[in-house]
Amino acid sequence: MKPEMLPLAKKEVKTTPTSRETRYTFPDGSxxxxxxxxxxxxxxxxxxxxTNMTVKETRWYCEGRFQADFTLVNGGDDYISRVYDAQVWSAxxxxxxxxxxxxxxEDLNGPAEAVLRWVAYNGVTSTTYILKLKVGGNNYWDECNY
Structure with missing residues (x-):
């Protein structure tokens, strides 16, 4: 999906104390x-x-995931202690x-961060995908490029 399409997407966020899912649905159904x-x-x-948390991004034509161990510290700096087992799939x-x-x-400049990066080639063009885990402010979330 092209970045300019993101404002057109319907965003749904589901959170529990031990998980977070964000789903973007675009006008074309993707x-x-x-x-x-x-x-x-x-x-x-x-x-x-x-521990052993799965950080994942899924699209209809590719997926990236990795495992992470991190700690939220009430009143202190949160941290990521380990990232491992990167897996990617593409059409x-x-x-x-x-x-x-x-x-x-985490520090005054922002949250702790881990990054999974991969390049997918569909036979015509290549695209670089980036999936990030961020930990800070007694919270955690993931971000990806669109």
């Missing part, structure tokens, strides 16, 4: 589904650990897959 869910949550006094060929923990700790 969808982008982003989610952070699964895994195990363990909370104590002032913190919640999330065409895939190259340049990378998963990086680009910023482990």
């Amino acid at each position: 969808m982008i589904i982003q989610s952070v869910d699964g895994g195990t949550t363990s909370c104590g006094t002032g913190y919640c650990n999330f 065409g060929s895939i190259s340049d897959v990378s998963l990086n923990l680009t910023k482990a700790w």
Whole structure:
């Protein structure tokens, strides 16, 4: 979907204490589904650990996902401790897959961040996809390019 189409999309967000899903439905019926869910949550006094969480972006022609462990600290800096098991799928060929923990700790400049990046080629054009996990402000969410 082209970036200029995003304002035309219907956005639905579903959250629970242990998951978040954002679904964009476009006028042509196509969808982008982003989610952070699964895994195990363990909370104590002032913190919640999330382990083996799946961060995922799904479109009709491709999907990217990875696992992440992160911690929300009440009154402190949230952090991502580990990202692993990147998987991508596309209707065409895939190259340049990378998963990086680009910023482990939340700070005054913004949230902690992990990035999965891949290039999909459909036989005519190639597109770079970026899926991010962000952790900060006692919350977590994912972002992707459109």
